[in-house]
Amino acid sequence: MACESEKWVLMVTAQTPTNIAVIKYWGKRDEDLILPINDSISVTLDPEHLCTTTTVAVSPSFDQDRMWLNGKEFSLSGGRYQRCLKEIRSRASGFEDEKKGVKITEKDWENLHVHISSYNNFPTAAGLASSAAGFACLVFSLAKLMNVKEDHGRLSAIARQGSGSACRSLYGGFAKWIMGKNDDGSDSMAVQLADEKHWDDLVIVIAVVSSRQKETSSTSGMRESVETSKLIHHRAKEVVPKRIVEMEEAIKNRDFESFAHLSCADSNQFHAVCMDTCPPIFYMNDTSHRIISCVEKWNRSEASPQVAYTFDAGPNAVLIARNRKAAALLLQRLLFHFPPRSDADLKSYVIGDKSILQDVGVQDMKDVDALPAPPEIKDNIAAQKYKGDVSYFICTRPGRGPVLLSDESQALLNPKTGLPK
Numbered sequence: 001m002a003c004e005s006e007k008w009v010l011m012v013t014a015q016t017p018t019n020i021a022v023i024k025y026w027g028k029r030d031e032d033l034i035l036p037i038n039d040s041i042s043v044t045l046d047p048e049h050l051c052t053t054t055t056v057a058v059s060p061s062f063d064q065d066r067m068w069l070n071g072k073e074f075s076l077s078g079g080r081y082q083r084c085l086k087e088i089r090s091r092a093s094g095f096e097d098e099k100k101g102v103k104i105t106e107k108d109w110e111n112l113h114v115h116i117s118s119y120n121n122f123p124t125a126a127g128l129a130s131s132a133a134g135f136a137c138l139v140f141s142l143a144k145l146m147n148v149k150e151d152h153g154r155l156s157a158i159a160r161q162g163s164g165s166a167c168r169s170l171y172g173g174f175a176k177w178i179m180g181k182n183d184d185g186s187d188s189m190a191v192q193l194a195d196e197k198h199w200d201d202l203v204i205v206i207a208v209v210s211s212r213q214k215e216t217s218s219t220s221g222m223r224e225s226v227e228t229s230k231l232i233h234h235r236a237k238e239v240v241p242k243r244i245v246e247m248e249e250a251i252k253n254r255d256f257e258s259f260a261h262l263s264c265a266d267s268n269q270f271h272a273v274c275m276d277t278c279p280p281i282f283y284m285n286d287t288s289h290r291i292i293s294c295v296e297k298w299n300r301s302e303a304s305p306q307v308a309y310t311f312d313a314g315p316n317a318v319l320i321a322r323n324r325k326a327a328a329l330l331l332q333r334l335l336f337h338f339p340p341r342s343d344a345d346l347k348s349y350v351i352g353d354k355s356i357l358q359d360v361g362v363q364d365m366k367d368v369d370a371l372p373a374p375p376e377i378k379d380n381i382a383a384q385k386y387k388g389d390v391s392y393f394i395c396t397r398p399g400r401g402p403v404l405l406s407d408e409s410q411a412l413l414n415p416k417t418g419l420p421k
């Protein structure tokens with residue numbers, strides 16, 4: 001190693017997207033290695049609107065591994081963090097930068113400590129898959145820092161050990177997590193099905209539904225389902241394998257009708273499994289159910305589906321529209337049923353790609369109040385409004401996979417001290 005007294009700090013910054021499953025992962029066959037009982041498929045969300053940025057640094061002057069999450073020191077003692085660090089360290093290779101006077105041999109990595117600072121540009125632990133983007137970014141950035149020469153598939157198998165769904169965030173576009181058969185998990189990894197340009201008509205609207213923190217985490221919820229639900233085993237054996245084949249085909253052919261049917265059916269079955277768990281787990285709430293009804297009614301009134309919906313382990317709706325026109329018509333309906341509180345400002349009620357508001361034809365709250373009831377609604381009850389039941393909407397699209405950020409101004413650690421900026 002370069003002279004211990006030298007104060008060099010070597011740093012890497014990366015940005016990684018989050019993802020939403022359209023064929024759900026729910027249930028493990030190995031809790032420690034995080035091995036699932038079925039394959040899953042996801043859409044990667046545009047990191048411009050939802051992403052994690054992580055800077056990792058190494059220096060002979062660091063005396064322990066440390067992490068900061070959204071600016072606050074965060075303990076790395078959890079088994080999942082330790083596992084990811086260990087797996088990456090064991091694959092590290094030597095590195096030399098003569099100009100900086102940095103020389104690290106393969107062996108040195110065992111004794112060198114890292115500093116990690118990570119920031120989510122969206123709420124953490126709010127049902128928007130921050131753990132997926134977070135672990136993918138941690139593994140990707142550490143792998144770059146430690147000169148790990150493994151492909152994205154191998155890295156995805158490491159991210160999987162942080163949080164299962166994280167393995168799919170190593171790719172843009174559409175990803176499949178292959179459950180694998182091996183007991184050691186070596187064949188349980190994600191692959192890319194298609195990149196983000198393949199189906200760029202799709203527009204994604206996320207309704208962030210007001211709720212308290214969820215009572216059952218995904219990790220414990222799926223454990224309880226595996227232990228108590230019969231439906232989950234039928235789903236994993238009989239239902240998901242067929243759906244995976246059909247979903248891959250739908251994505252390949254940009255067949256929105258099949259894509260929508262499969263996504264909605266799979267989300268509904270996942271929530272049915274939660275209900276079939278003892279005691280039952282309720283992730284969706286009344287607002288989630290109202291959003292489903294609104295989409296189902298509209299889809300049924302059209303010749304073919306305009307929007308797919310899917311819900312993870314929480315009440316937030318992820319709505320995938322076949323194109324921008326359908327997304328604007330969807331948002332008209334959603335703003336009609338779920339207007340913001342009177343004191344809210346429209347600009348902070350619809351975030352992400354706000355240009356959608358022009359297509360919707362609303363500029364301010366007056367325009368929202370004037371929106372007509374959707375034409376497919378025939379009775380007064382169905383035309384009801386639920387002011388304030390949605391916290392805000394995020395408008396986004398399918399997006400790219402992890403990238404390195406070379407501009408030092410985007411780093412979250414100070415290049416001289418290795419401490420948060």
Ligand SMILES: Nc1ncnc2c1ncn2[C@@H]1O[C@H](COP(=O)(O)OP(=O)(O)OP(=O)(O)O)[C@@H](O)[C@H]1O
Pocket residue numbers: 052069118119120123124125126127128129130131132133134135138217218312313314
């Ligand atoms: N940027 C990050 N880097 C590393 N770990 C993170 C990061 N962001 C979140 N996490 C981890 O993920 C945890 C939150 O995961 P949790 O599953 O509770 O919420 P979520 O992933 O945001 O929502 P959901 O799983 O319901 O979609 C945090 O407590 C932290 O351990």
Ligand SMILES: C[C@@](O)(CCOP(=O)(O)OP(=O)(O)O)CC(=O)O
Pocket residue numbers: 020021023024025026034040131162163164165166218219220312313
């Ligand atoms: C409903 C889901 O979002 C469940 C995600 O579960 P996690 O990946 O958060 O669980 P752990 O592997 O225990 O960390 C469906 C999915 O993303 O496929």
